[in-house]
Amino acid sequence: MRRSLLGITAITIAFAAGCANSTDPTGAPPAPATSAAVAATAPSPTPAEAVDAAATIDRLKAADLGLTGTAVQDEDTDPNKLFGRPNGYTSRASADLPGGDTGAEPYTIARGLVVEGFPDADSLQRRSKYILGLLKDSPALGTEWHYTTGTTLVRVSGEVKPSLAKKIEAAL
Template sequence: MATASVEKPDVLTAQQAVAALEKSIPELKLVQDYTEANDPNHLLGRPGGYTSKAAFSDSRVSSADVEGLGKEAVERGGSVEVFKTAEEAKARAKYIETIAKSMPGATEYHYIAGGILVRVSNLLTPTQAQDYEAGAKSL
């Protein structure tokens, strides 16, 4: 009896995506790989939530601008959230954008590659953020 195998496309974890981005963005540094126990949004592994999440810092963000924020705050650089589908990643980005409309300081750049949502600090200039846009395209 022959066994047929079905190949699934390789899906990066958030930590792997951050490592891939770091190759082209030397200012980026992984600061937090989230687990179910320390996910502040309580979305990791839950229905409609992400399958993995990691936070990163970017040395181009001025420390004076993020004083008092935790090391994992999106404002310090950003985060990567990996979803099962592109639709789920898009829905999460839309949700964040909806919240940001009522809190202008909470805006951020979003780049989506398949089920991967790259969230980038609004404290980076548009030119600096383009590094993440280019990096997301290669994920």
């Protein structure tokens, strides 16, 4: 059995290598797929000013928007387990907002507001698109407003009144 698996693996590798070395009808070798795909789908992000999640929470608190229960998360208190991890955020903070569920799990979007700081604008956009895509495909999960400031994503629960969400956007 082991010998037949090795044989199948070897044939698969040989076949893949043969396909990778094919040329187009003009005889020119194919362009590397990775660079063409990246160039076509991901334009270079413009540099964005790095903003820490705690600084953003402080700015929103100063705007007197009704934030309570503000907290800065770390790798031990992050409910998503993304803090400091690959493809995760570099800072995170949360707060309760009027309209949010103060009985929900601590530090979650259900309580009203979450701020996530990223190392670059591309990481921020990927995270925002991922979350909004999940919410669009599964409406039972709820809704959120997403605002950005520098490399920080400000997420506001869809349970918060739209008028308050607009005030948060203006305060950023």
